[in-house]
Amino acid sequence: MSANTARTINPLTEELIATYDYMSDDEMARAISACHNSFLEWRLRSLEDRAAIIAAIGQALRDAKEEFSALMTQEVGKLIGVSRSEVDLVAAICDYTAANGPNVLADEERSADGATAYVTHAPIGVVYGIQPWNFPAYQAVRYSIASLMAGNGVLLKHAESCTGSGLFLRDLYERAGLPKGLFTVPIISHEQSDKVIENDLVRAVTLTGSDRAGKSVAAKAGALVKKTVLELGSNDAYLVLDDADIDLAVETCVAGRIYNNGQTCVNAKRFIVTEQNHDAFVDAYVEKFRAIQMGDPREEATKLGPLVSKAQRDKLHQQVEDSVEKGARLLVGGEVPERTGWFYPATVLVDVAPGQPAYDDELFGPVASIIRAKDDEDAMRIANDSRYGLGGGIFSRDVDRAREMAAKHFDTGMIFINSFDVASPDLPFGGVKMSGYGREHGPEGLKEFVNVKSIKIAGRGA
Known part of the structure; x- marks a missing residue:
């Protein structure tokens, strides 16, 4: 060529x-x-x-x-x-x-x-x-x-x-x-x-x-x-606080991670879950991710299509492997399928920590990084421990408190409370930091x- x-x-x-x-x-x-x-x-x-x-x-x-x-x-x-x-x-x-x-x-x-x-x-x-x-x-x-x-x-x-x-x-x-x-x-x-x-x-x-x-x-x-x-x-953080509706959080965070085959700047990418909810969240999240099948994006029933290019797919896979090598645990996915098309499976990583690509960088594809936090305050600290700041989310039954956290403490440009979204014509879109x-x-x-x-x-x- x-x-x-x-x-x-x-x-x-x-x-x-x-x-x-x-x-x-x-x-x-x-x-x-x-x-x-x-x-x-x-x-x-x-x-x-x-x-x-x-x-x-x-x-x-x-x-x-x-x-x-x-x-x-x-x-x-x-x-x-x-x-x-x-x-x-x-x-x-x-x-x-x-x-x-x-x-x-x-x-x-x-x-x-x-x-x-x-x-x-x-x-x-x-x-x-x-x-x-x-x-x-x-x-x-x-x-x-x-x-x-x-x-x-x-x-x-x-x-x-x-x-x-x-x-x-x-x-x-x-x-x-x-x-x-x-x-x-x-x-x-x-x-x-x-x-x-x-x-x-x-x-x-x-x-x-x-x-x-x-x-x-x-x-x-x-x-x-x-x-x-x-x-x-960005590597947008979604916080699952102590009083979160876990079923809603899991359902929304799964959809937010695989939207557009996981290739969106404001995808939900890091899931910061407090200690008391962590294990239940992980179990339910992995169950849903394991059920996501790759397929022809032209078919209405397909939930996960191919990534845009071989280079993008290979970079994502390398980031997963590097994260595992540095201490993350792979619970589902993480293997390049032997088939035509640049597919990558729905993948879940836990024990995600600083120094791993899954914590520090943007993973542009269907890979979820789940991070354990001690409590609500620790969850916010981890969310802000990033060079990025585009979007993010908070799951909490106390909407007034979540709004206050979003306004005063979340160092990012857009925050979604108890939901995931991409963009609205009437709301400003953009970020801070890197x-x-x-x-x-x-x-x-x-x-x-x-x-x-x-x-x-x-x-x-x-």
Whole structure:
């Protein structure tokens, strides 16, 4: 395969789906210029006009739901039901943005020193997004729709694994009425990506990926004084406190770990269970994980599909083996199956402790790390003993106390009490520490990539 070619491979069959030639540097520069030129016109459109097109994109996504879902499942191996729910989510993001964007981004009149003043939210230009493969629609939509609503142009460098999904989305946006070139999907290499960041027409960069990739992109953009928003994964902790409903905790934590084949930044990953509940939780959790069968992600009954690539599967298996070598105990799973497809079984590790990948790092696949805590306070200490801080959860019958713990003590960006969730269009999404910075979704996300201008008019007092 040529070094100048991207390719997509079906994780179920290990067969080639399609190949795509990388752009030349000149072609890439022209694509960026075309996006900027489209932005120069788009920025002058009213908020209401932009919202109408974004609403049309939401409807177009619903109309293309089955086709888009099948493509995502083919490219990255996600369960067909999860692909459909992803399309539902991105359509809901469009609905929220169209309904709320004009009000959130409208000029605000204020009184300042007796004069009339306005705060306006102006677009900044071309926003460059570098996105991963695990949610081919959602990762692209969540930043692009907010950026477009704000009046910006958008570039998407999608992961090679889901190149087809990125192009599908581009074509769908344009069918729904978005000006050609305003949402551009350059097919480029990692080396070319740095040149995009360096391009003077690119004003901001957002990345979802590893903390290593985030450091690199932030350093490059920072050297050029360009704004970044980073979402860099996590090893989200779910606390099972002394007064937790164990049945609810087990059921929810199993679903939270294997959602999207375990390949989600906000999957429930570490389960920190107090001493009095630990053994009962482990027994019930292992029983449910042992019953999870791998299968064809296109089949409605399948509960666990393949991982996206052999490299991802092999990395996960190595992390499990390293954890066991350093003291963790394997209770179920942990063996690479002899079959076609990049499958990894539902796996449970206990006796998880600092120094093991299962404790320290992000395990991107269906591997649960169960950690014993002395009591509720120790559970919170362990949850915060991480370089990451994206999401997390608390199981407790005392909801008021759990809310207080979440607000005052849990050092993470999103907390779910007695539940597991991924994202909501109306709530900010993002993390702290090595999980990154900045927010997407909600009013906060709509204002991430705008120039907040202060305009003060002398002689026009209130």
